[in-house]
Amino acid sequence: MAPHRAFSEVERWSEQFEALVQEIGWRFSRKDVRRHAMDYLRGLLGPAERKNGWQLAEAAGEASPAAIQHLLGRAVWNADAVRDDLRTYVTRHLKDPEAVLVVDETGFLKKGRHSVGVQRQYSGTAGRIENCQIGVFLAYAGEHGRAFIDRELYLPREWTDDAARCEAAGVPRDTGFATKPQLARRLIEGAIEASTPSPG
Template sequence: MWRAGCLEIGHVRFGRRAGETHRRQRRQGAPVRPHTIAEWAGESTPDGMQHLLGRAEWDADQVRDDLRDYVVEHLHDDQAVLVVDETGDVKKGTGTVGVQRQYTGTAGRIENAQVAVYLVYAGRRGHAAVDRELYVPRSWTSDPDRCRDAGLDQDTAFATKPELAILMITRFLDAGHHTSWVAGDEVYGGNPRLRAALEERGTGYVLAGACSHEVTTQAGKFRADALARKLPKQAWQKLSAGAGAKGHRFYDWAAIELPDPAPGSRQLLIRRNRTTGELAYYRCYSPRPVPLSTLVRVAGSRWRVEETFQSGKGLAGLDEHQVRRYASWSRWVILAMLAHAFLAAVRADEHARHPAPDTLIPLTCNEIQRLFITLVIRPVHDTAHRLGWSHWRRRHKARSQASRYRRQATQA
């Protein structure tokens, strides 16, 4: 039982990037940073971390609700956009909840991976994830025993990624929070149920679509790419999709009105790269007509989710878990989201209260994390602490090795 707990949550490392840092520090003769969170935090064993993620009595969904309120309070923006997207963590084996061979943008190919859908609140003051749902493939939901072993309900029903998005957006709105817009990529833009659910609630959206997506205009039904070829030169406008690290992201944009007897305004939005000519397409809806610049702003907000994934993984360890069961995954992820939201909230408050002088860029989440670790946490890693963890690792590996030999002998 102890061994199973260690396999699930005992070795919570900082992941692949930290492993590379560890090896580089050792080659350069620098002090080697501890490689488990419990060790890095100054604890003598991983028992406390195991207990927090696996056995302690607390509700991750209640923490999620508190996190959502915290993010909206500190990053509040009347023009904020909810961005929905999924990200995957590459995994080995088949025992980790939700794992199967599937495409993940993290690797850019089909891998043995675990995928989750996230909802990100993106406003002018900052952005942070406010909800998450694990994508559980049919290979899992069709096997009740496998679900039970991973801590899922035996009657867990399969849900597509757009259905998970509807669930999270509904939770956000039902909690009393307001948003005028939702953005997402082709996975979500191509789903009629998601679009219908948003229109029913009067929530606008700018959702990416495929070039083969068909829309109905006053002249008939056409593919999106066929309509783009028919646009005259004067239909395009140069507009910024938002400021990036290297300046404004300028593209050429055009919008085509889509007639519909239902209330609201609908358009096909087309984006053209000013250098390559590459086109991208968006299905748009708003309760009332809005200018092209508003649709472009919402479309540009979708990149915030990529920044959230990057900083959430790089600064808060969103993807650095080695957990197997659903409850432990849910707890780890919500704590990582909370840590990232804290950095985003501090950044927003600092920018508002203490604007940086012209000679300095404003404080970033990366810099705030470094300062927080250096000035607040101050973990103690003396010789006795490091020798103690060395002893623990050797003892743990000896027990694991003995367990493997016993299991092998039993199977033989």
């Protein structure tokens, strides 16, 4: 790619990112939380090889991951409302009457046992049984591009049957067991109800 074209692409990406910030930024009522949320997004999209708290904090110029940990664990904001804004943004900018919804799962390897939903289970990411979390993701894909628009964390029965463990991890009390296909169906139905184009 020619240098001037690459620079133009970077400028366009930056402009679109700022437009997205304007779209979802108001969901974070506190100015500091809003800034940390945008830093977090920039870090996820940036070149850091590992997207852990320390790496993302370093990319944001922070001395420690405390701000990111606060954003993800204690700050008050509605993740589903941000999801709705993102879904609207994606379908507006990538609008395609022939678009499809794509569902897939991915595993996140973990070392401990306290992360919500973690246990030894098969991970397609690793290609074997590992201590991990499993997420089910929904993407919108069309002629103009593709993007994730929703997610669900898979909770094994060992978690949903252990009320004390769920409470300690902050899992809502009314969360019941659902298979990964059931989670996928829930995601698709949610997208269709939100008028997101569905597979034909």
